[in-house]
Amino acid sequence: MEITRRTVLSGGAAAGALTVLAAPGSAAGTPATRPLARSASPRVSPFELGVASGDPLPDSVVLWTRLAVDPTAEDGLGGMARRPYAVRWEIARDPQMRRVVERGVVEARAESGYAVHVEPRGLQAGREYWYRFRVGGHLSPVGRTMTAPARHEMPAVLAMSFASCSQYEHGYFTAYRRLAQDQPDLVLHLGDYQYEYTKQSYLSPTGNVRDHDGPETVDLASYRQRHAQYKSDPDLQLAHATAPWLVVWDDHEVDNNWADDVPENSDAAQWNDTTARFVRRRAQAFQAYYENMPLRRASVPRGADMKIYRRLHWGRLATFHMMDTRHYRDDQACGDGWTIDCDERLDETRSLPGMAQERWLLDGFERSRARWDVLGQQVFFAEQDALAGPSYRTSMDGWDGYVPSRRRITQGWVDAGVRNPVVLTGDVHKHWANDLRLDYQDTDSPVVGSELVCSSITSTGNGSPTWQSPNMALNPHLRFSADQRGYVRTAITKEKMSVDYRSLPSVTTTDAAAYTQASFELHDGQRGLQRTR
Structure with missing residues (x-):
């Protein structure tokens, strides 16, 4: 017998504080008017590699993205200019991102390949969430994720x-x-x-x-x-x-x-x-x-x-x-x-x-x-x-x-x-x-x-x-x-x-x-x- 889609889990509100990996320094400001790449239009998206999540816990899940405007650039840095970028993230209860439960800012740097790992805490166990990132005027795709059920x-x-x-x-x-x-x-x-x-x-x-x-x-x-x-x-x-x-x-x-x-x-x-x-x-x-x-x-x-x-x-x-x-x-x-x-x-x-x-x-x-x-x-x-x-x-x-x-x-x-x-x-x-x-x-x-x-x-x-x-x-x-x-x-x-x-x-x-x-x-x-x- 073939497996059918399970009933979508439901749950109440998520609450609590979240832990951010890094706080941005003053050099991380990224107004939309500043080019993201060494030679690119300000309209080029830095989210060419998409978004991901992983390792769910009952109160947390890892949120990921990596900035790139030219993904296969030979130096492996995705065509990004060599400076820090302030990456804003938010996690919500709905795919339209209207009911945001937490948000924050993390810094993406060349020494980490412009990758971002965020580990939010205080989420509700066993429920769906949606998340996205922002750099300047650019928004990432919205990803769906899920926390693990409570241990009991x-x-x-x-x-x-x-x-x-x-x-x-x-x-x-x-x-x-x-x-x-x-x-x-x-x-x-x-x-x-x-x-x-x-x-x-x-x-x-x-x-x-x-x-x-x-x-x-x-x-x-x-x-x-x-x-x-x-x-x-x-x-x-x-x-x-x-x-x-x-x-x-x-x-x-x-x-x-x-x-x-x-x-x-x-x-x-x-x-x-x-x-x-x-x-x-x-x-x-x-x-x-x-x-x-x-x-x-x-x-x-x-x-x-x-x-x-x-x-x-x-x-x-x-x-x-x-x-x-x-x-x-x-x-x-x-x-x-x-x-x-x-x-x-x-x-x-x-x-x-x-x-x-x-x-x-x-x-x-x-x-x-x-x-x-x-x-x-x-x-x-x-x-x-x-x-x-x-x-x-x-x-x-x-x-x-x-x-x-x-x-x-x-x-x-x-x-x-x-x-x-x-x-x-x-x-x-x-x-x-x-x-x-x-x-x-x-x-x-x-x-x-x-x-x-x-x-x-x-x-x-x-x-x-x-x-x-x-x-x-x-x-x-x-x-x-x-x-x-x-x-x-x-x-x-x-x-x-x-x-x-x-x-x-x-x-x-x-x-x-x-x-x-x-x-x-x-x-x-x-x-x-x-x-x-």
């Missing part, structure tokens, strides 16, 4: 969609538009929000329909430029302006298949040829990522380190454990790809999320009282063996390359009595629905959780409507696979989680409709996916 509340339903892998060259971002048209309460993005490659170096099987601007992203200017090119897309802007997002990165926000201090190819180019140079590259990628995402101050980078694993509670209905499976992992065993019989993947000392993050996750399981515990993470979790017989051929970049780490986490939610564990995954550019077990070789072993894997927004092009993985026959816990671009839409209640795999027949055209390729349900207290369509 059990909301009737959460409409949550998740997505990953949007390679700009491989297609148009129509799937983001279709996701936005569903009007979700919350969007999870599980990584590969942007890709680092120079134009035409990563070719889609169905042909690249547009080009990346600039070089391969290796420094702050080029990462800022690439983020700005993606953010200029109107379909992505619409998805950001529709609901708050929870974001985590995967690999392409920095470098393909990177692992902690190790790049994909250590001798490929000057920026990866030593650990020190790669760590410097990573630091600049992290800085640009923070500047371009609606993240809280707790995620501000500290040099080459940035903490993005975190927890969000949606009342008593769901807890989202947002993971980082790149920054703390041991290097991939036996190379980065699919490998036969790699003994190193069985090493008990190796971890994919890192031992500290494993302990954080297990502690979260122990403390959780949520109806649903959801892991928002990046790489394939269930075992996927591509060989019949006693040998294994598995991917070293996913959890199959870190078998004890996966077992510790799975055993952790079993031991903690987690009521309904669900793993969300991106990365692989295919839709999958998987049952999770402690012992994948024993087909009679109990199912202990479920994995939902979203396809890509565009990466690898159109795909095939009839494809099904041959590995499903070798892995009976893999219940569904499909190869078209799209996203996953869910409706979460205390009784069940309804799941629609949304697919598009084409991303090389701009007007494709989305359709539901398969639907599943997860029922409270019952393990295993039930297919309904």
